[in-house]
Amino acid sequence: MPTGLHNFFHTFFDLHQIANVMPDLLRDGLLNTLMISAAAIICGTTIGIVLATLLVSRRWYLRAPARVYVDIFRGLPIIVTVMMVGLGLPIAGLHFFGRNSYPYAVFALALVSGAYMSEIFRSGIQSVDRGQMEAARSLGLSYLGAMRLVIVPQGVRRVLPALTNQFVAMVKDSSLVYLLGLLASQRELFSIAKDTTFETGNLSALTAAGLVYLAITIPLTHAVNALDRRMREGGAVRLATTAGAPLQLLGAQEGR
Amino acid sequence: MRALRSPQRGSTTSPAFRVPRRAAIAITACALLATAACSSSGTGSSAAGTPLPSQASTAAAGSSPSSNAASPAVSSAAASAAPKVEVISAGKLSVAVQSDQFPFDFIQNGKEVGFSIDLMNEIAKRLELTPSYTTVSLDALLAGVPAKQYDIGAVGLSIKPDRQKVMAFSEPYYYGYYGIIAKKSAGITADSDFAGKTIALVSGSAQDTYAQQHYPKAKIKRFDSQPPAIVALEGGQVDAFFVGGPDTIKYLQQYSDLTLVSSIQTSTPNGFPMSLDAPGLVSAVNSALEAMYADGTYTTIYKKWFTEPLPPTLVKEHPVLANGAS
Numbered sequence: 001m002p003t004g005l006h007n008f009f010h011t012f013f014d015l016h017q018i019a020n021v022m023p024d025l026l027r028d029g030l031l032n033t034l035m036i037s038a039a040a041i042i043c044g045t046t047i048g049i050v051l052a053t054l055l056v057s058r059r060w061y062l063r064a065p066a067r068v069y070v071d072i073f074r075g076l077p078i079i080v081t082v083m084m085v086g087l088g089l090p091i092a093g094l095h096f097f098g099r100n101s102y103p104y105a106v107f108a109l110a111l112v113s114g115a116y117m118s119e120i121f122r123s124g125i126q127s128v129d130r131g132q133m134e135a136a137r138s139l140g141l142s143y144l145g146a147m148r149l150v151i152v153p154q155g156v157r158r159v160l161p162a163l164t165n166q167f168v169a170m171v172k173d174s175s176l177v178y179l180l181g182l183l184a185s186q187r188e189l190f191s192i193a194k195d196t197t198f199e200t201g202n203l204s205a206l207t208a209a210g211l212v213y214l215a216i217t218i219p220l221t222h223a224v225n226a227l228d229r230r231m232r233e234g235g236a237v238r239l240a241t242t243a244g245a246p247l248q249l250l251g252a253q254e255g256r
Numbered sequence: 257m258r259a260l261r262s263p264q265r266g267s268t269t270s271p272a273f274r275v276p277r278r279a280a281i282a283i284t285a286c287a288l289l290a291t292a293a294c295s296s297s298g299t300g301s302s303a304a305g306t307p308l309p310s311q312a313s314t315a316a317a318g319s320s321p322s323s324n325a326a327s328p329a330v331s332s333a334a335a336s337a338a339p340k341v342e343v344i345s346a347g348k349l350s351v352a353v354q355s356d357q358f359p360f361d362f363i364q365n366g367k368e369v370g371f372s373i374d375l376m377n378e379i380a381k382r383l384e385l386t387p388s389y390t391t392v393s394l395d396a397l398l399a400g401v402p403a404k405q406y407d408i409g410a411v412g413l414s415i416k417p418d419r420q421k422v423m424a425f426s427e428p429y430y431y432g433y434y435g436i437i438a439k440k441s442a443g444i445t446a447d448s449d450f451a452g453k454t455i456a457l458v459s460g461s462a463q464d465t466y467a468q469q470h471y472p473k474a475k476i477k478r479f480d481s482q483p484p485a486i487v488a489l490e491g492g493q494v495d496a497f498f499v500g501g502p503d504t505i506k507y508l509q510q511y512s513d514l515t516l517v518s519s520i521q522t523s524t525p526n527g528f529p530m531s532l533d534a535p536g537l538v539s540a541v542n543s544a545l546e547a548m549y550a551d552g553t554y555t556t557i558y559k560k561w562f563t564e565p566l567p568p569t570l571v572k573e574h575p576v577l578a579n580g581a582s
């Protein structure tokens with residue numbers, strides 16, 4: 001093997017090093033990463049939906065603040081937001097979340113992903129035919145009611161693939177919590193890998209962490225895609241009668 | 257929000273929201289980056305590398321037996337026998353440096369400066385090579401030096417057994433001390449075992465290893481770099497910050513509410529990392545260091561960056577340093 005290639009494999013794919021760090025990654029890192037990213041995804045999605053409904057409002061005083069928010073948090077490097085929230089709030093005397101770095105990181109990540117997601121949701125909401133709103137309103141629903149029950153559910157369904165990107169990005173960005181300082185038990189995938197590289201002088205631990213990230217993100221992507229398919233097919237509930245059996249919802253049966 | 261429910265909203269015919277323009281133009285800019293192939297053959301041996309006769313003789317005069325088992329046998333005789341210094345590109349010493357390791361190497365007015373940089377400039381001069389500095393992260397340095405992407409790292413890098421498996425080190429050129437700083441109001445005392453206290457430190461630093469051994473009762477919070485850790489200390493997120501001694505001086509100047517709780521002399525050696533495949537360079541660098549100890553250059557550079565006396569362990573290893581100081 002040429003020297004360069006050998007060096008490359010030795011540095012990034014040293015199986016011994018990967019095997020050494022893997023137990024730590026799976027025991028502590030995986031759970032911590034999942035915890036941070038799940039919390040950030042839930043909070044971010046909530047912020048995103050609320051912002052999106054503001055962004056499509058016809059009232060400028062609702063639209064303008066949402067627009068400013070999105071511009072700022074989408075435009076700032078995420079590292080700056082994490083630092084400002086995680087280190088800035090405590091130094092300003094605002095110890096909302098005590099000394100734990102996690103809630104600060106989740107809050108910062110949610111602020112950023114909320115900004116991204118609001119644009120995704122906005123595009124979804126705006127793609128719903130205008131007639132839907134008109135029909136809903138003519139049936140007596142209020143604007144907010146029509147949004148909540150008619151427009152948003154349809155809009156969200158259309159942007160699921162785009163949301164997947166954002167979810168995957170969240171999983172990976174959850175590593176930024178390391179900027180705020182972590183106790184040994186709090187280390188997530190990336191910081192465990194990084195600490196190991198400092199010890200060993202070999203970068204294979206990062207490869208190992210990368211593999212675990214893939215083990216999270218690939219199933220996540222496929223899960224959302226499957227959900228997307230089901231929602232499309234489930235849009236029209238198919239009824240089937242089999243011989244002697246009562247009416248059944250196929251969708252419920254095929255749930256997988 | 258109440259205004260949104262006003263009845264006249266229902267009768268309006270204007271769109272409740274704007275339909276996006278259909279015309280969407282996607283401009284894809286494909287940038288093809290031609291990556292230059294990195295030669296790591298290591299055959300670019302240089303004719304340069306012969307120490308000046310005067311330096312060779314000084315080294316011989318002030319020689320002390322090398323105590324570093326990790327480096328190949330270094331003798332002053334080898335220095336005068338013109339070791340063949342193998343560098344990546346002829347005539348050039350490619351040096352990896354960090355940008356945030358005060359006072360070893362940091363960026364000032366856009367230039368790499370510091371104790372390690374000054375030493376490296378002097379070493380390069382003595383090897384008749386032109387130093388060329390690249391600022392890298394510690395990860396990149398730890399990977400790039402063994403792979404001969406860089407000839408050497410000019411950093412305050414602790415010599416650790418695990419690291420020695422993948423890279424060679426020069427003889428130790430510095431033994432550091434550590435400092436623990438805390439808020440004056442925290443009431444932490446020097447002989448504290450920090451039980452239940454949260455100590456901030458930089459992940460992978462020498463203090464990290466030390467704290468794990470000596471403060472098992474403390475909660476250790478690892479940071480990626482020093483600035484977030486010092487801000488966390490100021491913000492009350494941690495009780496103390498455990499950092500390299502020279503750094504404490506800087507922080508005590510910057511933050512008047514901090515105090516030095518404890519100062520710890522260490523025996524952790526710092527060396528210049530090099531590739532295991534470059535024994536010629538390792539011995540040449542060691543010879544240059546020996547020569548600098550003997551002729552006082554090292555002491556001059558040291559005093560430029562440090563106020564405290566020379567590290568006692570280093571003086572013990574190289575008695576010639578004590579002679580120079582007197």
